[in-house]
Amino acid sequence: MIKLRQLILIILLLSIISCIEKEKQQETEETDSTKLNQGIQIGQFDKINSKILNQERKLIIYVPESVNDPKRKRKQYPVVYLLDGVYNFMPFVGMLKQYSEMNDTKILPEMIVVGIENADFKSRMMDFSPTTDGNPKQYGGGEKFLSFIKKELFPYIEENYSGSNNRTIIGHSFGGLVVMNALTNHSEMFDNYLMIDGSLYFDNELFLKNSKYSLKDKDLKGKNFYIGIANTATYGSSLESIKSDTIQANRYVRHSLNLVNQINEMNTGLNMKWKYYENDTHGSSAFLSQLDGFRFFYSWFEFKKEQYYRSKYFIPKTKEDRFANLTELHFENVSKKLGYNFKPEKDWVSGYAYSLNSFQNQPQQAIETYKLNIKYYPKTPSVYKDLADFYLSQKDTSNAIVNYKKALTFEENVSINDTLNKIE
Template identity: 40%
Template sequence: MKNLIFILFLCFSISNIHGQTKNDIVIGKIETIESKVLNEQRRILVYVPENATHPNYKQKSYPVVYLLDGDAHFYSVVGLIKQLSSVNGNTLCPKMIVVGISNTNRTRDLTPTKGERANSGGGENFMSFIKNELIPHIDSNYPTLNFRTFIGHSLGGLTVMNTLLNQPDLFNAYVAIDPSMWYNNKNLLSKIKTSTFNETYKNKTLFLGIANTMHKDMDTIRIKKDTTASTRHIRAILELNMFLKDSQEKHLSFKSKYYEDDDHGSVPLIAEYDALRYIFKFHRFKLHRDDYLNPEVNLVAKVEAYYKKLSQGFGIEIKPDEEYVNNLGYQLLNNNAFKKSEQIFKLNIKNYPESFNVYDSIGDLYMAIGDKEKAIENFKKSVFINEKSYSKAKLLELEKD
């Protein structure tokens, strides 16, 4: 309940990002991009994880979530990611940059072909804006990791599916929430059903969320025989789901979930939660009491194995995070697990030999165990790299004795 209140507070207490004072809680900023492709200004909402920059550590890079209907979903998605990546020590998903894309002409931008709606069919231009203007802008101005997730609901879900089909390499993970697959006489659905999802999709992930938009007297079995216009939305999604589940040759990593107790309007939040859990199922890492206290447990090997798993999941080499390893070393130090602490601090030295902080930290360990010679040696290394290092004062104190 406490965590739910925290998320709701984030979602409803920060609706105005302008005119902030030091007492305000700020979770992002508004930017305007002048789009030559669309010949208009486009408003985006951007969230970057707190402490993305720290004087002791190298600039971190973060995966990026691109979110359609940004004004509607930005705050809730940021809240979810904060909860799953940070609160209570959670590592269920990574800390991520979130880019919410505001609408100007929703029907135009989120429909890939001309259909029954006026001003429809501008989806190709819109995706050109995202590919050629928005993504390069975000990559140039923010600390991005080359791993992108694309989330869309309703017509936004249709856009997600169209992008997966026609530009699969633009994103790594796709989340289609109750997508409007009925659009234009199921034109996109028909194309998908002739696709094989071959080797190109080997490292791609799709999560499909399905809301309950049926009448009370129907279920997911009987509705397939219905022909009325009122059920065309869910029938088309169930048809998509069946095809993707039954396709034997697909390389795409796929999961779907039907939300019996959620309708078209309520389904995004819970589907986004489940999607993040599925996409980043490789990300969770949890140490137990035995890992800290049992001398037989090789903690360094465990940390390195985890980051190897992260590297495989992201498709990019991910070194053990300097800040995380540093904090782990101090936890062990504070629990008098001196040998394990030394091993962990040495792991940081191996991965970040250019960092003044790694030598300062292991110097603290040697001070704690009374090894003055090694403490001085490492504090000197720290000061050599950065003359403003905390080690300078410690070194002066030690050399006075």
């Protein structure tokens, strides 16, 4: 009887141990699953119900990292509308992050990217083509597609994602027809137009030969157009030979060159640049065209004169070259170009002010820059505290007290009160 009881006890113990092990295994699997779900995410899926297209359209959207930081979030961001959204999204966003967010590069502004997914291949052909080319069942929905973007997608992005009116459209291959149709007949929609190896052969070279779709006599001042041309020509062809040959395989290159020549002969005010990517194919040229195109579109964004102050020994000879003045003028220009107020980040300005004193040994310039930060952020207590701390380090107690007290008018701060009690 005792042996039976012992056997039952052993079986119960083994069952309990087995259950514990299973629970541990399940917890491990759930933890591993959670870790997998916490992988790198660079976009979020969304959708919009379009009455114009009479269908639901899927979107994949990237928002800059600063959107999730209350101290750095901007009220508005430029928006990139990316055709063939899924295909182009990841490489484009990777490039944009590198040039706008990584390692304080700041060559491009942070932007929202809206990848517009195609419903299917048939829908792509219909949406991207401005005319029917004699086949209304397959082509001709381009005007309706642009109407959807303008009347439904623009308001949706601007309301839900802090998108601004500074807009860029990117179209590759057949998507280039959308870019050309927008530039030709709806130029108010975008500031920047990027066409990569556009299918300009469509409908008997519509955008090269049809006056309704010509850029001639259009006022395109303030608009930017970048054309990327891949090397899809036959072996042995050169740019000069392609211009005059009739080889079918060379038509992508030839038509793009013809468009460039036409635009150069027109007085439209269009700011255009193009590049022939001799070492790249129809597909691989997309990434480089986007990189070069955006550096062309936003060539004015990088604060290049900031480099003066990377030298410890730079001393401005004129008032215009003083750091605060250079900063203010640069960001005024950026704001004008973007179409809305764009100011430098608060911590960036205070960091430079500190450096001007500690690195360049120019305390007066430091004061000017701290005060510029107050001009940018007049209701933020930390900018007054930064200036007060600086005055205190310079033994200027009276000015330190004034600015500490100003900071306290916006927010109570125990540390500031303690400092005031010590110095007053």
